[in-house]
């Protein structure tokens with residue numbers, strides 16, 4: 001049986017990421033008829049009653065999905081805190097913001113679970129890292145893809161830096177591949193399709209067989225052949241480039257974590 005929401009559910013901020021989670025859950029058959037979402041813009045969330053202001057909500061939710069940007073946390077916290085009690089499971093997807101910072105703002109909440117999802121959750125193909133809580137709602141996250149439960153918030157950040165941000169990096173790589181195809185004379189739509197299918201096919205093949213990436217590269221690149229000539233350029237910079245990319249994102253995560261600490265002199269903006 002499909003795991004269901006544990007009771008009245010509020011989604012505070014339902015933009016790109018929380019919206020993708022909702023889409024993934026709806027796709028899997030989760031019932032949102034008792035859920036409410038807040039979006040100040042008034043944009044609807046398909047299949048969920050949506051309000052523009054948190055102050056219009058009444059009652060005590062069993063599950064809260066906090067889906068705002070970290071910079072909006074202090075805008076929603078005082079009002080939201082009044083509705084929470086020890087039965088509330090508070091799930092935060094805010095990058096960087098630590099459980100202690102959430103607990104300081106929501107002392108009444110029961111469990112606090114930090115989750116770092118990525119956008120492919122909408123297709124049930126996401127990676128969802130989580131930490132905190134007693135695991136009671138982990139099955140719900142299993143509907144969204146691969147769940148990685150981490151023992152520490154440092155590990156959560158590490159998974160988030162790969163998986164949470166990863167679709168942006170992969171998207172850039174696919175676009176770069178397509179651009180190179182256009183430079184070689186392909187029509188843009190053809191190059192886009194070929195680049196996407198090449199990445200999808202490689203990932204599907206590796207996932208099905210368990211073959212390592214190193215082995216796949218060896219199978220494609222015959223010694224002294226065309227791919228080998230290409231890899232000699234790519235290998236000079238790719239590892240370092242990706243490492244520096246992820247380090248920069250991690251530093252920003254640390255800044256957000258620091259700014260969200262309740263006694264921090266820095267602001268979340």
Ligand SMILES: NC(=O)c1ccc[n+]([C@@H]2O[C@H](COP(=O)([O-])OP(=O)(O)OC[C@H]3O[C@@H](n4cnc5c(N)ncnc54)[C@H](OP(=O)(O)O)[C@@H]3O)[C@@H](O)[C@H]2O)c1
Nearest residue numbers: 013014015016017039040041067068069070093094095164
């Ligand atoms: N995007 C990702 O791939 C990703 C991955 C992992 C984690 N995250 C985390 O997900 C969170 C949201 O990111 P996002 O990319 O989804 O941003 P987003 O698309 O801008 O969504 C933010 C949501 O917050 C709502 N909001 C703004 N002010 C509010 C308020 N005062 N009260 C209630 N709701 C309010 C917005 O409402 P409107 O829709 O009406 O504008 C919007 O629905 C961030 O904390 C981020 O760290 C994102």
